[in-house]
Amino acid sequence: MRVLGVDPGIATTGFAVLDRGGSAPVPVAIGTLRTAARLPHAQRLADLAGGFREVIAEHRPEVVAAERVFFSVNVRTAMAVGQASGVILAAAAAAGIPVFDYTPTEVKLSVAGVGTAPKQQVASMVAALLRLDAPPQPADAADACALAICHLNRSGLARALAAQGASG
Amino acid sequence: MRVLGVDPGIATTGFAVLDRGGSAPVPVAIGTLRTAARLPHAQRLADLAGGFREVIAEHRPEVVAAERVFFSVNVRTAMAVGQASGVILAAAAAAGIPVFDYTPTEVKLSVAGVGTAPKQQVASMVAALLRLDAPPQPADAADACALAICHLNRSGLARALAAQGASG
Numbered sequence: 001m002r003v004l005g006v007d008p009g010i011a012t013t014g015f016a017v018l019d020r021g022g023s024a025p026v027p028v029a030i031g032t033l034r035t036a037a038r039l040p041h042a043q044r045l046a047d048l049a050g051g052f053r054e055v056i057a058e059h060r061p062e063v064v065a066a067e068r069v070f071f072s073v074n075v076r077t078a079m080a081v082g083q084a085s086g087v088i089l090a091a092a093a094a095a096g097i098p099v100f101d102y103t104p105t106e107v108k109l110s111v112a113g114v115g116t117a118p119k120q121q122v123a124s125m126v127a128a129l130l131r132l133d134a135p136p137q138p139a140d141a142a143d144a145c146a147l148a149i150c151h152l153n154r155s156g157l158a159r160a161l162a163a164q165g166a167s168g
Numbered sequence: 169m170r171v172l173g174v175d176p177g178i179a180t181t182g183f184a185v186l187d188r189g190g191s192a193p194v195p196v197a198i199g200t201l202r203t204a205a206r207l208p209h210a211q212r213l214a215d216l217a218g219g220f221r222e223v224i225a226e227h228r229p230e231v232v233a234a235e236r237v238f239f240s241v242n243v244r245t246a247m248a249v250g251q252a253s254g255v256i257l258a259a260a261a262a263a264g265i266p267v268f269d270y271t272p273t274e275v276k277l278s279v280a281g282v283g284t285a286p287k288q289q290v291a292s293m294v295a296a297l298l299r300l301d302a303p304p305q306p307a308d309a310a311d312a313c314a315l316a317i318c319h320l321n322r323s324g325l326a327r328a329l330a331a332q333g334a335s336g
Contacts, residue, residue, distance in 0.1 A: 042232075045254050046261035064210075078243045082250020083257065086213050090255045093214035 001155065002028065004061035004097075005148030006052070007140045008084035010035060010044055013052070014140030017059045018130075018148040025152050027130045029059055030141050049087040056095050064092040065151035067143075068101040102150050110150040122146050169323065170196065172229035172265075173316030174220070175308045176252035178203060178212055181220070182308025185227045186298070186316040193320050195298045197227055198309050217255040224263050232260040233319035235311075236269040270318050278318040290314050 007014040017028040033051040035044035066089065092099050102110075109115040112125045123135035123142040129149055136142045175182040185196040201219040203212035234257065260267050270278075277283040280293045291303035291310040297317055304310045 040261070040267065042257035042261035042267040045258035049258045049262070075243050075246045078246040079250040079253075082247040083254030085247075086251030086254030087258045089210035089251065090213035090217045093208065093210035094217070099208065099210040 001063070001152065002059070002061045003063050003065055003148045003151045004055065004059065004092075005065045005144040005146070005151065006088055007067065007143040007147065008048075008081065008088045009140060010041070010048065010080055010084045011037065012138065012140050013048060013084060013088065014136075014138070014142070014144035015052075015055055016136070016141065016144040016148045017055070017061060018145070018152060020152050020156065024129055024131065025149055027132070027145070029055070030136050030145060032138065032141055045083055045087050048084060049091050052088055052091045053095065056091070056097065061097060063151060063155075064089075064097050064099045065147040066099055066101045067107070067147060068103045100151055100154075102147060102154075107146050107150045110153045111146045119143075169231070169320065170227070170229045171231050171233055171316045171319045172223065172227065172260075173233045173312040173314070173319065174256055175235065175311040175315065176216075176249065176256045177308060178209070178216065178248055178252045179205065180306065180308050181216060181252060181256065182304075182306070182310070182312035183220075183223055184304070184309065184312040184316045185223070185229060186313070186320060188320050188324070192297055192299065193317055195300070195313070197223070198304050198313060200306065200309055213251055213255050216252060217259050220256055220259045221263065224259070224265065229265060231319060231323075232257075232265050232267045233315040234267055234269045235275070235315060236271045268319055268322075270315060270322075275314050275318045278321045279314045287311075 001020045003018055005016040013033040016030045018025040019028055033048060035047045089099055105115040108117040108122055112122045126142050126145045127135045130145060136145055169188045171186055173184040181201040184198045186193040187196055201216060203215045257267055273283040276285040276290055280290045294310050294313045295303045298313060304313055
C-alpha cells in the first residue's frame with residue numbers, strides 16, 4: 001500500500017508518500033508545496049491544488065491521509081486552514097483517491113504511543129520509524145509523515161484483525 | 169461587465185451571474201450548487217469545484233465577487249466554510265478570473281445603504297434592484313446576488329471617479 005499524508009496550509013503544505021514495508025514504512029517522497037506570498041490569495045489556492053495534483057500524478061498513492069477538522073485553533077486560522085484543506089481534499093477526490101482523516105490525538109497515539117505527545121516527540125518517532133538521520137523539516141513535512149504512518153498502522157491493524165478473524 | 173457572486177458552502181453554494189445594465193444590474197443566472205450529503209466529504213468538495221467550473225464555463229464572468237474571510241462564526245463553521253471557499257476561489261483563479269472580496273458590512277452598506285442591515289432587508293433590496301417579484305431563494309442565492317451587486321456598485325463608482333478625474 002502507498003499512502004500520501006498531507007498537512008495543508010496556504011503558505012506551506014507538507015506531504016509524505018510512504019510505502020508499507022516489511023517491518024517499517026518506506027519513505028518514497030517527503031517534502032512541501034509552497035505558494036508565493038506576493039500572489040493573490042485565490043491564485044495561491046489554485047497553485048496549491050495544481051502542485052498537489054502533480055504529487056498525485058507522480059507518485060500515484062492509493063489513499064490520502066489528512067488531519068480531521070479540529071476545533072482548538074482560532075477562527076482566522078481555521079478559515080485559512082480550511083481553504084487549503086478544501087482544495088487538497090477536492091483534488092484527491094477528483095483523482096479518485098479515497099481520503100482517510102485522523103484527529104491529532106489519533107496520530108500522536110499511533111506514532112508516539114501517547115495521545116498527548118508533544119510535536120517534537122512525534123517528529124523524533126517519525127525519524128526513527130522511517131530510519132532517517134533527523135526529523136523531516138519543516139514541521140509540516142514531519143506532520144504529513146505522522147499522518148501517513150498513522151494510516152499504515154491503522155490499516156495494518158485492521159488487516160491483521162481481519163486475518164485473525166478469518167483463521168480463528 | 170459580467171460578475172459572478174458566490175456564497176460558498178459544502179451543502180449549498182449560492183451563485184448569481186449579473187450584467188451591468190443601463191440603470192440596474194441585469195440577472196443572467198441565479199441559483200445554487202448542492203452536493204449530496206451521502207457522499208464522502210472530499211467528494212462533495214470535488215463536486216462543488218466541478219459544478220462551479222461549469223457555471224464559469226457556461227456564463228463566462230469577468231470577475232468573481234466573494235465574501236471576505238470573516239471572524240464572527242465559530243471554528244467548526246469556519247473550517248467547513250473555508251473548505252468550500254477554498255475550492256471556489258481556486259477554481260476561479262485556475263480559470264484566470266480575478267476574485268474580489270467584500271466584508272458583510274461592505275455588502276450590506278452597498279446594497280441596503282446600511283452596514284448593519286438585517287439579512288431580510290438586504291434580500292428585499294436585492295429583489296427590488298434586480299426587479300424580481302420576490303427575494304431569491306434560498307438565502308445563499310440572495311447573498312450571492314448581494315455580493316455581485318456590491319461589486320457592480322463599487323466598480324461603477326470607481327469608473328465614475330476615474331472619468332471625473334480624467335475630465336476634471
